Amino acid sequence: MFVGALVALAPRPAAAQDDITIGVSWSNFQEERWKRDESAMREAIEAAGAEYISTDAQSQSAKQLTDVENLIARGADALIILPWDAAAVIPAVQSARNQGIPVVGYDRLIEHPEAFYISYDNREVGRQQARAILKVQPTGNYVFIKGAPTDPNADILHKGQMDVLGERIESGDIKVVGEQYTDGWAPSVAQENMEQILTRTTNEVDAVVASNDGTAGGAISALAAQGMAGAVPVSGQDADHAALNRIARGTQTITVFKDARKLGRQAAEVAIELAQGAELPDIPNTRTWDNGPRGVPMTARLLEPVPITRDNLNVVLEADWIDRATLCRGVETDAVEVCR
Template sequence: MLNRRRFLSKFALAVSALSLAVGFGMPLPAANAEGLKIGFSQVTLQSPFYVQLKTGAEAAAKAGGDTLVFLDANGDVSKQNNDIQDLITQGVNALIINPVNPDAVVPSLEAAIAAGIPVITVDRSVNGKGVTAHVGRDNKKMGQMVGEAVVARLKADGVEKAKIIEIQGDAGGAVMMDRRDGFHAALEGSGHTIVEGPYAEYIRANAVTAMQDLLQANPDVKVVYAHNDDMALGALQVLKENNRNDVLVAGVDGLSEALTIIAEGGNYIASTLNDPKYLGDVTIQVAREAAAKKEVAKFVDAGSTLVTSKNVADFPREGLFAEYRPQVLGQ
């Protein structure tokens, strides 16, 4: 309740300041060709993907002569709301947000919109209205592509009915639901069975713990699908420790470590690319366009593709994540 009171108080002050500025003819923050101040409220930095997303955004902002004010919510909704209000007070020209919760940050976003600041969501969308654009990838399609690869591999191996363990991301998360639903759609009517495992929060250590229990409860497992490569690699570690090289593994995100194993032709069979640095780069470009009051698409898809042993050599993987940078903004 105290956090809510503080937020409402800050919101009232922000709106009052905005009204005074308009009333006295004071100019609001303007979007220049360069030298913008762009705010970025990130859900967490506890995931390698989000660390790389931050790195990509920082590099793109610096290259364009802009200032990126980055704040980490560390998975705390209250902190994220306070962070957004702080960015509004600083007079950012555009606000990027990767929400902790799609509903809980809506009042903060409404405050930004009321202050005339364009709001761009990245990776995770929100349920509120007025957001200028969402930059991300089609996670349902990504899950479906991996599912189709799993079905194809099982068919090639002559396996008609397989038990597939699914290690999930975060409970209630939009990305989790899309990667789950896309994978399930690909498996529909295949004759295979999916066992939905626990939510491991996209963290490898959590997946290791989960897989230890899942393997004991499901010794007849044929495939493990995880909502990201980090968790899939955690599952693979447990499988190796138990000499279960007969179990296939698939993930999402294009982690270079995973692609190296795919290239070796082992039992890690598929992933879909989700280059976070490029996602950060595209998001900054969209933020610039929005700050300049230019028309931008409501959804900007940064692009993805399936990776298997057949095409893994096509993608550079010098960094933490494999590089995949299709032209998506029509420039």
Template structure:
């Protein structure tokens, strides 16, 4: 989506103020959660929330996070508004989108940053304008007021354990390819560290790639290169950091006529990934109940917009390079294989009819998803 270009004079003024504060060494405190949580509460005030999410090759943002956040905000406050902007994979464009939202007069900003470090100017700009920022799904740099996500290291550990289980007792003699997430996403290092804490020394990591912008096409290219270098018969498993990368890897394996397909991990429980698991093309995905993440972010946003503390919403604290003790909600994910894939139906993420369309009826019946 093209970034909004309309701007008012308020934004440049805010930027100047941010620079002055930074020069004085005060940007870490002014407008931070320490100040906002001590503001005078405004019990029934309508709040306008800016929602800026990435579009990083994952379907989840439009399909789940956006509507879940909007519904929760409107449940808490019928007069509250959510101004949504879909980002791309470009950090500079996201900065412009943040500026546009701030110039429109929002009270709170929820940002799922494309690049956590590149998000720092937008966060500081919001802080200078006394707009608290909630970092969503990944920890942005700068003086943020709250953070909501899932445990990235646990995601990686779950993926690593699933892959080792699939490889069986001879895992130490087998070779895998690692397709890690984008290097500009701080979650990627958590996923990678978590997976390596399980895989290192227990399996041979024959090839490893960091896939820029979580691109399935990039995963296809990297997987094809690994197959060419190793040989089609020497890829015993694939660590793919999310379902989009899994899709690219599986496509490359099929193109190279690798069969049977080796076990491939994933993350996000995308609908297509759920179907691939049912048909046996993908071994595992990590399921993250997005409704809990969206609920916590919406609760924080409405509270901060009304000048209230979020201490009763947060379940812990995190730190970035700008602040310590940032109120946070860090949730636990769950690993799913075909044996327990039905949890996505039980939790209302998908219906049986959405998953089990005609081409998948037989596989769904075999997986026990049809009565």
């Protein structure tokens, strides 16, 4: 919940494009992908003649609040925020809005009616993960390794997963033998959680629906220790290089490609438009979206994700997301067409 009532203030006077400063608050750089997002975002901001300034919250909610105030003090005309804790950051968002500074919630939902939300369609990501696992394992004991409890996207992803798997669970075809959030989306936490589930079930696990590639990697490490890696399908998302290599080697079933370069560029463009005085409804290719935990209506742009399995690894090669040597490291070339 954000503190205080919404304060309707006139926005700052629109700035000329070459006088604009865009402040970006990053939650951390733990995941491989955030450096890609940042590179594309910074390039787009600077190509437009604006200035890029940024901070790294280093996985600390209190630091992120201070970081946002610091970006405002340094003259940010608009903010892009990747929240560490989506609820804890709301007072900083409200402070920015009280000062007439527009805010773009980046990739992770910040459920505030005056923040623009840009991400990939996370519910569809969850559906794509579940469909791929269900295709290869239609029955049996399932484990859900969810994202961080402080990130609303974790629950949005799980809703998508349940859109596909819910009926099978209700019918008894699928039995949920483990379901665990992952603090900070940390692979080490995911591995520990998976180890505990394997111990509790005496390794009676047939499928793992992990919510991103980091948690997938942790789960696969736990499976590998029991000689089960490759025998149990595992999902992920983000198309991390390590995950794509795991797909080629057969230990991960699916990742979901959400081109971070595209998302970073579009977030930069939206922030610049808002800094120039555009209102939220003026931004093209948006929709009203209210599927967050509190049902707050948001102005959102949701990009379409692409599921990646062994059958279409050519997609990430053709997109120059990964090179063939990295993708195919350790792969028996006869096993994967793109590695031949």
